[in-house]
Amino acid sequence: MRALAVLAIMLFHAGYSPYPGGFVTLDVFFVVSGFLITSLLLKEVARDGTISLTRFYVRRARRILPAATLVTIATVAASVLWISLVDAQDVAVDALWVALFAGNVRFALEGTDYFAAEASPSPLQHYWSLAVEEQFYLVLPLVVVACVLWAVRRGGSHRRAITVALAAVTVVSFAWSVHASVASPETAYFSTFTRTWEFGVGALLALAAPVMRGVGRRPRGALALLGLGAIVVACFTVTESTPFPGWAALLPVLGTGAVMIAGAEAHQTPGLTQRALACAPLRWVGDASYSLYLWHWPVLVVASQHLGRDLTGPETLFVVAVTFALSWATYRFVETPFRTPSRRSARRVLTLYPASVALVVASSVVAVGVVDARLGGGDTPAISTDDFTRAPDGGELSEDPAVALVEASTRAAQQGAAVPADLTPDLRDLKADRADLGECDYRAAPWRLCPRGDLDGSRTLVLLGNSHGRHWIPALEEVAEQAGWRTYYLVKSACTPARVETVRAGTDRVWEECSEFNAWAAEQVARLSPDLVVVSGSAPPQVMVDGGATNDREVITAEMRRGWADLLAEMTPLAGRTAVLADVPRRRTEPGVCLGRPDATLRACLDRPVERAAEIGELAREAAAEARVPYAETEQWFCADGRCPAVVGEFVTMRDTGHVTTAYARELARPLGRALGMLGRPQLDGRRS
Numbered sequence: 001m002r003a004l005a006v007l008a009i010m011l012f013h014a015g016y017s018p019y020p021g022g023f024v025t026l027d028v029f030f031v032v033s034g035f036l037i038t039s040l041l042l043k044e045v046a047r048d049g050t051i052s053l054t055r056f057y058v059r060r061a062r063r064i065l066p067a068a069t070l071v072t073i074a075t076v077a078a079s080v081l082w083i084s085l086v087d088a089q090d091v092a093v094d095a096l097w098v099a100l101f102a103g104n105v106r107f108a109l110e111g112t113d114y115f116a117a118e119a120s121p122s123p124l125q126h127y128w129s130l131a132v133e134e135q136f137y138l139v140l141p142l143v144v145v146a147c148v149l150w151a152v153r154r155g156g157s158h159r160r161a162i163t164v165a166l167a168a169v170t171v172v173s174f175a176w177s178v179h180a181s182v183a184s185p186e187t188a189y190f191s192t193f194t195r196t197w198e199f200g201v202g203a204l205l206a207l208a209a210p211v212m213r214g215v216g217r218r219p220r221g222a223l224a225l226l227g228l229g230a231i232v233v234a235c236f237t238v239t240e241s242t243p244f245p246g247w248a249a250l251l252p253v254l255g256t257g258a259v260m261i262a263g264a265e266a267h268q269t270p271g272l273t274q275r276a277l278a279c280a281p282l283r284w285v286g287d288a289s290y291s292l293y294l295w296h297w298p299v300l301v302v303a304s305q306h307l308g309r310d311l312t313g314p315e316t317l318f319v320v321a322v323t324f325a326l327s328w329a330t331y332r333f334v335e336t337p338f339r340t341p342s343r344r345s346a347r348r349v350l351t352l353y354p355a356s357v358a359l360v361v362a363s364s365v366v367a368v369g370v371v372d373a374r375l376g377g378g379d380t381p382a383i384s385t386d387d388f389t390r391a392p393d394g395g396e397l398s399e400d401p402a403v404a405l406v407e408a409s410t411r412a413a414q415q416g417a418a419v420p421a422d423l424t425p426d427l428r429d430l431k432a433d434r435a436d437l438g439e440c441d442y443r444a445a446p447w448r449l450c451p452r453g454d455l456d457g458s459r460t461l462v463l464l465g466n467s468h469g470r471h472w473i474p475a476l477e478e479v480a481e482q483a484g485w486r487t488y489y490l491v492k493s494a495c496t497p498a499r500v501e502t503v504r505a506g507t508d509r510v511w512e513e514c515s516e517f518n519a520w521a522a523e524q525v526a527r528l529s530p531d532l533v534v535v536s537g538s539a540p541p542q543v544m545v546d547g548g549a550t551n552d553r554e555v556i557t558a559e560m561r562r563g564w565a566d567l568l569a570e571m572t573p574l575a576g577r578t579a580v581l582a583d584v585p586r587r588r589t590e591p592g593v594c595l596g597r598p599d600a601t602l603r604a605c606l607d608r609p610v611e612r613a614a615e616i617g618e619l620a621r622e623a624a625a626e627a628r629v630p631y632a633e634t635e636q637w638f639c640a641d642g643r644c645p646a647v648v649g650e651f652v653t654m655r656d657t658g659h660v661t662t663a664y665a666r667e668l669a670r671p672l673g674r675a676l677g678m679l680g681r682p683q684l685d686g687r688r689s
């Protein structure tokens with residue numbers, strides 16, 4: 001079963017699975033682990049009348065720590081050598097969480113961070129499942145010991161006490177899993193509390209295994225075949241938009257449980273299904289499944305990020321071959337020697353954990369030091385318009401200083417200039433760079449107004465948008481304080497201001513909170529009667545149409561066209577002026593990734609705007625024209641002649657592929673203020689400021 005699970009998830013992660021739900025095979029591991037560990041504990045109780053916690057944790061240390069530590073350190077080293085230094089720094093931090101068996105907490109926090117959604121996946125992300133297992137195993141033997149002690153004192157059956165305790169935990173965990181998978185899908189997937197019931201099912205089946213002693217070979221075979229079928233159905237029917245875990249996890253969990261209990265307490269000749277699962281190749285893969293699971297993800301991710309693209313077929317086969325080679329070596333020379341009982345005292349074996357943590361901490365410190373050294377070198381000056389008297393198209397540079405600097409920076413990139421030494425913001429701070437919302441981040445209700453800018457200003461500005469409106473706050477703050485505007489930033493990440501029904505990330509359901517926030521924001525605009533309403537945002541990846549979620553390109557286009565028109569029709573009567581601020585050109589590559597490579601040049605980071613994003617942005621322009629609402633273009637501050645440099649002057653323009661850095665936004669305060677008519681006469685309708 002472990003072999004089938006690891007092969008299925010490797011195929012899924014490699015991108016060559018015919019099924020969309022390959023991630024459900026992780027649930028197979030959880031059930032199998034719960035079944036086997038509980039079986040071992042029950043045998044120990046039957047033999048000794050209790051459990052030696054020391055022996056239990058020694059076995060877990062031997063089984064888990066050596067291989068996990070090796071792969072963690074190797075992944076940190078490979079990241080420093082072969083992927084972006086910015087990402088390598090994050091991997092070093094991930095390694096610390098992983099070493100403390102808290103990787104699931106780390107990646108759950110990342111999952112709730114909208115601004116991390118576009119980031120490349122961590123090569124250590126798969127360690128979240130290992131963290132969940134170890135957190136469960138930290139508690140399971142304590143529960144068993146407590147039940148045994150209770151049974152001894154009360155004169156009852158320890159099996160009955162254990163069954164009641166585990167059943168209660170399993171039921172509560174499952175109920176929470178069903179709730180959290182819908183209420184908080186970003187964290188539910190990685191949560192120990194939403195996964196405990198899966199281990200619990202395995203544990204309860206281990207307790208129930210004796211009832212299978214009298215069951216014949218054919219019924220066992222049918223049960224095992226039915227269980228395998230349930231897992232296969234789950235792989236093909238569960239998708240990334242399915243609330244998971246929860247009801248949908250019942251298929252792989254109960255399917256795995258059926259296979260496990262069908263093979264339990266079997267004393268007669270095994271059936272066809274059991275013999276197939278016991279074939280030599282699957283047994284070998286099953287024995288090495290832990291090493292295979294540890295190695296496959298970092299090898300795939302590091303290879304893909306090193307190349308800066310998805311792997312081709314031959315490249316994937318090579319990576320899989322490398323994975324099997326590394327896994328065989330790890331199983332043969334690391335796992336097996338440490339798992340073999342020795343005369344070492346239990347206390348000495350338990351030092352494996354602090355030793356593991358120390359080694360990972362040391363490797364992370366060294367990695368961060370290497371990143372600092374590589375990113376801190378060089379003396380290349382910032383790009384200046386004085387160095388380029390002509391624009392990329394051969395004409396003179398623009399008379400507008402902001403536009404001229406973009407044109408000069410594009411020219412520098414085309415000539416393959418070196419990356420300036422002192423970038424703003426520093427690449428190491430890029431992922432954490434985001435506009436401050438102060439006391440009103442609008443993540444959850446109840447919402448309230450937070451006035452900013454010039455609090456004594458005679459004019460009022462309201463900004464409506466999602467994160468693509470939020471990134472303009474640093475610029476608007478400078479303009480407001482300079483020109484005497486009181487400001488309100490009614491922006492909510494991932495929630496487009498266009499009047500469409502947004503689908504909540506990770507689900508196929510409407511995001512009610514987004515709709516409620518937009519309605520609340522409209523009420524505030526009506527109450528404030530601002531002098532200027534600025535709307536700026538992007539389209540959601542999915543919308544709800546006729547009660548169903550869709551990511552169909554044509555449907556989203558039609559919905560966004562209508563949604564922008566409805567928004568402007570709603571806002572225009574409520575404000576002195578309404579203006580649409582164009583979305584920024586979306587990059588194809590993250591600046592932190594290309595600029596963070598050891599061999600980075602400005603030419604390597606010169607990009608072209610994503611066409612689909614430009615098409616969606618054009619819908620806002622069309623809606624503004626139809627509503628006779630001014631429209632402020634932004635492309636001239638990021639691109640010249642269809643090319644978009646990652647660095648303009650000394651500034652990194654984007655924190656990822658679609659969000660402006662706070663430093664560059666502030667640099668654009670004056671041209672933005674002029675474009676919106678907050679500083680002097682408006683320069684709108686697409687004209688360059």
